[in-house]
Amino acid sequence: MTATVTPIRRAATPSLDPIMQLVAADMNQVNGVILARMQSDVPLIPELAGHLIAGGGKRMRPMLTLACAKLLDYHGTRHHKLAATVEFIHTATLLHDDVVDQSGLRRGRRTANMIWGNAASVLVGDFLFSRSFELMVEDGSLRVLKILSNASAVIAEGEVNQLTAQRRIETSEERYLDIITAKTAVLFAAACRIAAVVAERDAAIEEALDQYGRYLGVAFQLVDDVIDYESDGATMGKDAGDDFRDGKVTLPVILAYARAGEEDRTFLREAIEGLRNDDEDLARATAILHATGALSDTAERARHYGRRAIDALAAFPNGQAKSALIEAVEFAVSRAF
Incomplete structure (x- = not known):
């Protein structure tokens, strides 16, 4: 890609506050759905799920999902259950990812697999x-079901693709972009798209x-790639250098190796x-990524x-919702600085 893209930066530090304020009332409804639907007669299920969801x-x-519904001036309630559906899909993938990656920290807390074991986390x-599929069916829209079920399948494909690319330094940039589009960006895209359906x-x-959503998701993941080498466990909420130690070939590594x-x-x-x-190797790898311009690029x-992502909103009218969605992009990108 061109290196002349105008940076997305405002005078003030971008934040998620505008979008959080925009959807606060709706999020209360979504949180109620999440809390109700993660319950089970098997006590371990809400205990383990609650550990991650409340993390x-x-x-x-x-x-x-909620902000895009606001953008479209939607006044119904269907998006509450569907937003909860999106969060359940995301949470399920996190539980599975932590098992695959043998992660010890997520959002600064011990991962569920470290506390309850791999089998419990997977199950x-x-x-x-x-639960997410139950909520999709309850909505009653085959269009919504198609979008979210397809996203779930593509996410799984992306995770398998990443697994097979692990520790393969020759992984191409094209394949890596396919991986992150599938495992990260597709759920962002589906979360936004279903608002148009309802x-x-x-x-x-x-x-x-x-x-x-798709472009925002790709940007979000690319920033995560940088942060893995640029930040620390306290800032990231996960162990510094996790991608490096796991042998994940992310874009900074691909560029530096070339x-x-x-x-x-x-x-x-x-x-x-x-x-x-080890830690010295991580420091050397980080130095190489800096020297080759891989992190900055x-x-x-x-x-x-x-x-x-911002350009995709061009056709929508200006207003609080559009402004909040734009700042959400700026926040996602500014985490690298």
């Missing part, structure tokens, strides 16, 4: 997926909101293959996709 996440995906994730808008509006000298390329290959993964790509 301090911003619930950005369901907020996007409760399955429970939440099942508001009974046409295909062009559906597509515009899909593009907004640009580095032979000695550094050998080091990066050994690191991704799991032969060099990944942040620039995030700005590029953020700009595309």
